[in-house]
Amino acid sequence: MTAATADSGLWSEAELAKFRRMTLIWGITVLLLLPILALLGYFMRLYQSGAFSGMRAEWFYAVLTLHSLGMVGTWFVGSMAGVSYLLLKYTRPNLAVSKFVYVGTLLGVVLLIACTLGGLFGTGWYFLYPLPLFAQGVWAPWATFTFFAALTILGVCWTIWTLDLLRAVAQRYSLGAALGWNYLVGKPGPELPPLVLITTVSLIVSLSGFVAAVIVIALFAARALGVNVDPLLMKNLTFFFGHDLVNITMYLGIAMVYELLPSYAGRPWRTNRTVAIAWGAVLFLVMFAFFHHLYMDFAQPTWIQKLGQICSYLLAMPAGVVSIFGTLAALVFAARMKWTLSSTFFFLGILGWGIGGIAAVIDSTVEVNFHFHNTLWVPAHFHTYYLMGVVLIILGFIDHAGKELSGLEEKPALSKLTAALLLIGGYGFLFMFYWGGVNSVPRRYAIYPQEVIQGTLYARIAVGFITLLLLGILLYLWETGRRCLKALA
Amino acid sequence: MHKTGPQSRHRLPFRWSFRAACVAFFAFSVFIFVRVAFAQDSFGQPSQEPPNEERFVYKLTPDVPITTSSGVQNLSAIWHEKPVLLTMIFSRCARVCSPFLRSLNSAVSDAGGLGTDYRIVVLSFDPKDTLADMQRLASELGLNADPDWTFGVASPSDIRSLAAATGFWFQWDSSTQQFDHASLVVAIDRGQLVRMLAGPSVPAASLREVVQELRGKFVASYALAGKVAFRCFEYDPTSGRYSLDWGLALMLLPGTCAILATAWVFFLLPASRKKRNLI
Numbered sequence: 001m002t003a004a005t006a007d008s009g010l011w012s013e014a015e016l017a018k019f020r021r022m023t024l025i026w027g028i029t030v031l032l033l034l035p036i037l038a039l040l041g042y043f044m045r046l047y048q049s050g051a052f053s054g055m056r057a058e059w060f061y062a063v064l065t066l067h068s069l070g071m072v073g074t075w076f077v078g079s080m081a082g083v084s085y086l087l088l089k090y091t092r093p094n095l096a097v098s099k100f101v102y103v104g105t106l107l108g109v110v111l112l113i114a115c116t117l118g119g120l121f122g123t124g125w126y127f128l129y130p131l132p133l134f135a136q137g138v139w140a141p142w143a144t145f146t147f148f149a150a151l152t153i154l155g156v157c158w159t160i161w162t163l164d165l166l167r168a169v170a171q172r173y174s175l176g177a178a179l180g181w182n183y184l185v186g187k188p189g190p191e192l193p194p195l196v197l198i199t200t201v202s203l204i205v206s207l208s209g210f211v212a213a214v215i216v217i218a219l220f221a222a223r224a225l226g227v228n229v230d231p232l233l234m235k236n237l238t239f240f241f242g243h244d245l246v247n248i249t250m251y252l253g254i255a256m257v258y259e260l261l262p263s264y265a266g267r268p269w270r271t272n273r274t275v276a277i278a279w280g281a282v283l284f285l286v287m288f289a290f291f292h293h294l295y296m297d298f299a300q301p302t303w304i305q306k307l308g309q310i311c312s313y314l315l316a317m318p319a320g321v322v323s324i325f326g327t328l329a330a331l332v333f334a335a336r337m338k339w340t341l342s343s344t345f346f347f348l349g350i351l352g353w354g355i356g357g358i359a360a361v362i363d364s365t366v367e368v369n370f371h372f373h374n375t376l377w378v379p380a381h382f383h384t385y386y387l388m389g390v391v392l393i394i395l396g397f398i399d400h401a402g403k404e405l406s407g408l409e410e411k412p413a414l415s416k417l418t419a420a421l422l423l424i425g426g427y428g429f430l431f432m433f434y435w436g437g438v439n440s441v442p443r444r445y446a447i448y449p450q451e452v453i454q455g456t457l458y459a460r461i462a463v464g465f466i467t468l469l470l471l472g473i474l475l476y477l478w479e480t481g482r483r484c485l486k487a488l489a
Numbered sequence: 490m491h492k493t494g495p496q497s498r499h500r501l502p503f504r505w506s507f508r509a510a511c512v513a514f515f516a517f518s519v520f521i522f523v524r525v526a527f528a529q530d531s532f533g534q535p536s537q538e539p540p541n542e543e544r545f546v547y548k549l550t551p552d553v554p555i556t557t558s559s560g561v562q563n564l565s566a567i568w569h570e571k572p573v574l575l576t577m578i579f580s581r582c583a584r585v586c587s588p589f590l591r592s593l594n595s596a597v598s599d600a601g602g603l604g605t606d607y608r609i610v611v612l613s614f615d616p617k618d619t620l621a622d623m624q625r626l627a628s629e630l631g632l633n634a635d636p637d638w639t640f641g642v643a644s645p646s647d648i649r650s651l652a653a654a655t656g657f658w659f660q661w662d663s664s665t666q667q668f669d670h671a672s673l674v675v676a677i678d679r680g681q682l683v684r685m686l687a688g689p690s691v692p693a694a695s696l697r698e699v700v701q702e703l704r705g706k707f708v709a710s711y712a713l714a715g716k717v718a719f720r721c722f723e724y725d726p727t728s729g730r731y732s733l734d735w736g737l738a739l740m741l742l743p744g745t746c747a748i749l750a751t752a753w754v755f756f757l758l759p760a761s762r763k764k765r766n767l768i
Contacts, residue, residue, distance in 0.1 A: 166754045175755040208747035215739055219719070228717045233736040236721065240743060287744055299709045301722060301731045 004088035011088065015095070019088055020405055022098050024488045026081035027398040029102075031481050033074045033109075034395075035473060040067040042466050045429075047446055048459035058138050060446035061122030068125035069112060072246060073154060075386065077105055078394040079252035080161055083199050085401060086259045090196055091168040097161060104157030111150035119143025124444065126242060129216075129234035130223060148217055155217070159210045166203045169196060179283070180276030192271045198255035201283045202248045208287060209244030212237045232299050236291075243290035246382065250353060251282070253390035254323050256397050257346045264343035265331040275326070278318030285315040292364040296373050305366060312364035316357055324354045341415040341479075342403070345396030348423065349389050356385025359434070374444070376455070377437025380430055388426045395476060402483035410479065418475040425469030432462035532614070532649050533658025535669055539687035540656030546684070550575075550654050550677050553647035555612060556620055557639050564610070565680060567639065572607040572678040572703040577648070577657055579615035579668055580622040585689050589672050590630055592690035599693035600700045604637040607676070607703045611638065614652065614659050615668065616645045655682060676703055698724065 004016060011019070040063050046052065047060045084093045115121040121143040123131045132144045169178050173192070176182065178200040182189030216237045219229045262269045291308025294300050327350045337343065359381035363372050372378065403410065441448065441455035448455035552565040567573055576593065578586035590611065597603050613623055623640040627633040632640075643651070652658065659670035674691060676684040676699045684699045686692075701708050708724060719736035 163750065163754060166751065167758060170755045170758065175751065178755075204747050204751050207750050208743040211743040211746040215742060222718065230717050230720045230736050233719055233721050233739060236740055237743075240740070298707075299722075 008089060010090075010092055016088065019085070019093075019095055019098075020401075021488065022095060022102070023081055023085040023401060024405065024484055026077065026098075026102065027401060028481070028484050028488065029106075030074055030078040030081075030394065031398065031477055031484065033070065034391075035470070035477065037067055037070045037074060038470060038473060040070070042463070042470065045459045045462050045466060048448065048455065049463055050447070050456055051463075057446040058120050058122055061124070061444075062116045062120045062139075064444065065122050065124055066112060066116040070109070071386070072125060072242075072249070073105070073109070073112075075253075075390055075394060076158070076245060076249045077101075078398075079249050079256070079390065080158075080165070082256050082394060082397040082401075083195070083252050084165060086195055086256060087165065087168060087199065090193060091172050093168040094164050097164040101157045101161040104153055108150045108154035108157070111146050111153065115139075115143040115146035115150065119146065121147050123147075126238055128238065129220065129229065129231050132220065133223060148220060151213065152217060155210050155213050159207065162203050162206050162210065165199065166207075169200050169203075173200075179280060180271055181280075183271060183273045183276035184280065186273070192276075194258035194269060194271050194275060195255050197271055197276065197279055198251055198258060201279045202251040202255065204283060205244055205251075205286050206248040209241045209248065212240040212244070216241060232294075232297060235294060235297065236300075239290045239293040240287075243293060244286060246386070247286050247289075250385060250390045251319065253349065253393035254319070254353070257327070257350060257393055258323075260397065260400055261327065261331055261343065261346045264338045264340065264346070265335040266338070267331055267335055269326060269331055274322055278322040281318040282315065285311045285318075289315045289364075292369070295366050295369045309364060309366055313361060316361050320354065320357045324350055340399075340403075341410055341418060341476075342396040342400040344415070344419050345392040345399065348419070349391075349393035349396060352388030352392060353385045353390070356381050356383075356389055359384060371440075372437055374442055375437040376433045376435075376441045376443050376458075379443055380433030380437050383433060384430050388430065392422070395480070398484065399476075399480045402480050402487055405487035406483040408483045408486060414475065414479060418472050418479070421468050421472030421475065425465050425467070425472055428465030429462050429469055432458045432465065531660045532652050533660075533671075535658060535660045536671075540671070540673070540685065542656075542685050545654065545656050545675075545682050547681050548654060549680050550675075550682055551647070551650045552680065553643055553651055555610070555639075555641040555643045555647075557641035558620065558624060559639075564677075567608060567610060568677050568680055570608075571604075572676060572683075574607055574609045574674055574676055574699070575612070575651075575655070576609075576674040577612050577614045577652065577659075577670075578626075579613050579659075579670070580618045580626045581615065581667075583667060585672050587626075587630065589690060590626075590632075593674060593696075594630065594632065596691040596693040596696040600697045602700045602704065606700060608637045608639065611640045612648065612651070613642050614648045614657070614670070616648075618642055656685060656687075678703055694725075 004011060043052075043063055044060060044067065047055070047063075052059075081098070084098060087093055119139045119142065121132075121135075121139045127147070132147065135141075135144065173190075173196060177190055177192060178196055180192050180197050183192070216234060219234060219237075223229050258269055288307055288311040291300070291304055292312045295305055295308070327347065332347065359377070362368055363377055363381055399410075402408075436455055436458045439452075439454055439458075441452045441458060445452075445455065448459075550564070550568075552563050554561050554563050564573070564575075574593075574597075576589070578590065580586075593609070597609070603609065611623070611627075620640075620642055623642060624633060627638065627640045632638040655673065655675045657671050657673055659668045662669050671687065672689050673685060673687050675682050675686075683702055686695050686699065698708050719739055720734045721736040721740070722731040723734045724731055
């Protein structure tokens with residue numbers, strides 16, 4: 001049993017039941033959004049295959065915007081809900097905050113759908129300054145306003161959620177204890193679960209990301225009122241926010257793996273000096289790694305570009321190497337692993353994080369970035385550590401919680417088939433992205449021009465793999481959704 | 490008489506209406522003549538805002554013939570030798586032209602490189618200006634003996650095509666009998682407009698940036714004319730280095746806020762303080 005119990009003294013059984021119910025609601029919402037947002041991705045690759053030649057390209061970009069923001073938001077709330085649930089063993093997150101954030105998130109999602117599918121707002125997730133304010137007749141001003149309203153609502157809600165989880169940690173741990181400083185100096189101290197350490201680091205970083213988003217939105221408002229703003233500053237702030245949010249989602253997923261995988265391996269995974277140093281370094285390095293998004297912005301001084309490359313390299317070492325090595329050597333190797341759908345997803349998720357991370361480090365090298373920048377290599381690497389990384393981990397968590405709370409066991413043959421479909425479909429789909437990147441196919445093109453017409457063929461092949469992926473997702477939804485609904489009933 | 494009466498009554502209005510038509514036609518002709526005459530003296534839309542550099546930069550400048558003290562030559566004859574700083578003024582200007590040229594001269598002295606890295610061409614956009622007028626202006630500014638300053642005139646149509654390519658405008662104001670016009674100097678390298686500086690005077694720092702460009706040094710970032718809030722970096726054209734600007738403070742704000750919020754949660758929240766003794 002990995003869930004919190006009333007024996008801990010932190011919760012009454014009634015309180016725990018309410019929190020479990022809220023976690024299930026979050027989980028089911030994520031499971032509902034997953035196929036919708038995945039189908040949007042399917043639509044985009046079909047569009048690039050030339051399947052919708054009569055449809056306006058503006059639809060592609062509107063769907064691109066909704067798919068990217070929707071996926072990032074869905075998995076962020078998924079990871080936050082998962083971590084909140086697992087933290088119940090150690091602290092007391094506020095249930096009312098979780099409910100409030102749920103309502104706010106739904107409202108934000110509705111507004112996002114309205115401005116993209118209703119208003120054809122199509123800037124992509126990064127809404128790069130000043131594009132949202134210059135629609136060229138494609139979308140109306142109300143769509144821009146609605147988009148920023150959605151971002152504001154989501155940003156405010158998620159900041160409150162972040163602060164509440166930090167508050168919950170602070171109720172039981174001092175800042176030094178929560179960050180594992182006693183491990184750093186080698187002093188005896190309270191045992192710190194890796195979940196608490198990684199969550200604390202992630203929440204502090206996510207706070208900084210949300211503040212960056214607030215500044216970006218405020219400067220957009222200033223621009224709308226006629227004040228010129230430095231585009232370089234806007235781009236830096238936008239990627240500060242975006243890069244941090246994506247990384248934090250990944251780290252929260254890793255925190256769940258640290259907490260849950262040991263129960264399948266039958267071995268503990270405790271915080272030690274190496275883990276504390278690694279995640280302490282993450283707290284610092286992740287704030288500077290985002291500079292690798294601006295390598296092609298020659299107005300950025302060279303020393304910042306160098307800093308971006310150094311921090312990107314260093315960032316891969318502590319969290320990535322320590323966690324991946326920990327998974328393989330300390331937990332899985334020679335262990336009597338109980339391989340279920342959840343533990344398989346946790347393991348594959350760490351694998352995806354590793355593969356996507358290596359691809360990211362390659363692209364974060366300035367010399368390589370000259371060739372790969374804005375090619376399909378970019379969506380290749382972030383889809384690897386998202387789709388085959390944190391998404392698998394969160395799906396593993398939902399499956400784990402569903403089984404734990406419903407008492408329904410899984411069907412091993414069906415689980416193997418699900419994992420195989422997701423693995424083959426997912427990596428096949430990703431391979432076509434990587435292959436496209438290596439062959440200079442640009443990203444964010446609705447229709448490929450003659451110079452890179454090979455992108456159309458790659459998209460067609462990718463569509464076949466996505467079909468397998470969607471089949472795997474449907475199988476997963478059928479099984480896990482069934483368990484979650486039973487637990488909720 | 491009986492018959493002629495009505496005829497007279499008919500003729501009189503006809504005659505008067507014919508005369509009125511003639512007067513109206515004459516007035517219209519004068520009006521059109523004046524409009525046409527002065528229309529040649531105006532070009533572009535007056536604006537208090539500087540031209541949008543992005544619209545003009547790296548576009549080819551028309552290679553028009555100009556008349557200078559050396560005779561008639563094409564602009565390309567000058568920019569093929571060296572890059573050119575081109576500005577347009579009119580000699581009877583009672584307002585900004587002379588101070589503008591003096592500030593340009595001062596900025597050039599400060600930036601250096603005149604004659605070695607670039608030359609300056611000053612053209613009149615006033616069709617009434619003659620080469621003698623321009624030479625008189627050059628003498629007044631003490632520039633007539635400087636071979637790297639070229640004062641000249643060009644045909645109105647050529648002036649208009651140059652103005653169109655460089656974001657320049659001029660408008661005749663009959664109340665003041667003066668032109669209202671842009672104050673602008675553009676840098677042209679091998680026929681391409683590479684930079685423009687707008688404003689009533691030429692700041693030496695800005696001209697140093699331009700000179701760096703004309704020397705072939707890549708200036709990655711510079712402030713466009715008009716206020717830009719919160720710039721990250723400021724470029725110093727003298728040293729070729731960047732210094733931090735206030736925009737970078739905004740980049741530090743997210744991290745600072747995160748630290749403050751964390752400190753608030755861990756140290757100041759009453760609930761945190763109360764329960765800290767747990768671990």
